[in-house]
Amino acid sequence: MTPPLSPGAPAIEVKDLVVTNGDVTAVRGVSFSIPAGGRMGLVGESGSGKSMTALALMGLLPMGWHTHGEVLHDGADLAKLSDKALSSRRGRTLSMVFQDPLSSLNPVRRVGDQISWVIRHHTGADRKTAEAQTLELLRSMNLPRPENLVRAYPHEISGGQRQRIMIAMALACYPQLIIADEPTTALDVTVQKQVLRLLNSAVAERNSALLMITHDLPIIAAMCDTVAVMYAGRIVEMGPVQEVFRHPRHHYTRGLLDSQPTMDNIALDGSSRLVSIPGMVPPLHDLPSGCAFNLRCPAATDKCRTDMPELGGETSLKSACWHPIARADEVAAQ
């Protein structure tokens, strides 16, 4: 078990993170920090760079991709650590829950052995202690008959159970930070909520920080206290969830919120239409100049096509837009 951080020290602080592979840049200067026990959501569509950001933090980028910038965590800069030093941290001080548990669990080892291996590897506990802890973990994950489950192979259990095993494994060593990359996208809707609720309480119990990566806004609203919206490798809006989702200033965030089918905008007659964002996410090797969203933005002007806006703002909500959506009080003042 890692000693808790000194109060006030962030669980992770990312400064100007850039992830590149030759000419292609997936993440173009991302900075954020998550306080100990804090929960941040990272929203974006496919190709926005949200998963690459997570993999860069974990030091798990695919071949050919390189990280620049600083990733400060537990008194070290993860971006500069050797593979060996990183691997002694993964699963101990920071851990990750992936989207598809079937491809991240070892198919030829019993799930119980896989969990207790993590505990033994990082804490040096003996087999008996580790196995007892594993059972305890599975029990806390509301898994039925943990004594039998530890002897099961991944293919023998359901998707929801598998994902709970992954969460148990990620939480086994009380990490300071848990990164969850689309943890419930592969699950059935009815199971999704159970798994999220469990992750929610397990993270709270350990006072771990959470970085929740998803394209699903309702999940962020339910789980996180801050949110960063990514588009084409940059954070375009960041701040407290309540503010960003209730009064977004960036047109992209507004568009994402409007395109959610909700109970309110569901057709009373068959004629209602969802608002959609026209066009598509630009490919990484062919980004427009200026603001990357300018091709799809309803408020784009010539300035947006030439100059790149920086993240800024006077309140806790920061947005990167030349023509931010006016708040209600600002409209009234005019």
Place this chain on the structure above:
Amino acid sequence: MNVTPFPGEVRPLLEVRQLNQEYFLRRQKLFEPRPILKVLQNIDFAVRRGEAVGVVGESGSGKTTLTRMLTGVEKPHDGQVLYDGTDVWSGTDAERKTFRRSVQVVLQNPRSSLDPRMRVGTSLLEPLRSLKIEGDHAARVHEVLDQVGLSKSALQRFPHEFSGGQLQRIAIARALMPGPKVLIADEPVSALDVSIQAQVLNLLKDLVRDLGLGLVFIAHDLSVVAYTTSKVYVMSSGKIVEVGRPLDLFRAPKADATQNLVAAILSVENGLSGEAFA
């Protein structure tokens, strides 16, 4: 709400009556018969012209098997599949040909349902070729591209050059090529990004309205289905447990399966107010 948009039309376009389907499971004991899994039990289902009908349920509830029945891929163990009033499995060759032409399907993942080595133009012509449909194929291709909002330059390109949302449009275009009367969409947006989902949902809605298609929309997410359709069937363990207007299902779900589905819906609003896990 208009449940029968073409008044006076009573006969459904595509209908199944008392449909049952069973699969044999692996033999458990040497001298006993193989156990039977009843995947569909006494299903009654119908879709009319210009009507969008939803089917929801958890995985394993029988949604996909029902799709296979509706498209004539699988023969039912018991019961009838009727297209325009004639039984698909006992009709003449000509009737069967009309059926195959008139019921088309759009699947979940366009990346795996389009041939990666075929230009989009060739992919679009494939259904006309395989169903041996005569006529001005080039004109038909242009007409369909127009309907789904794609430009002609798409024809010369390969699937990997498109984003997920555009590929799903291409898949819809291909399904429209033979001029179907019923379109069956099996989880058509669950592999797409949120901002793109809305585009595809709106497109499906337009097609129902403009072409008078019958749409069968299959999904596990009740809010997406409710947005697109005017009538929803809820399935659970191979049975239809509830049928109704989407809004009624939301407000007053009766069957347990429907209640579970409604309870599972997360929205931004109940997340922000802290009620998501209440």
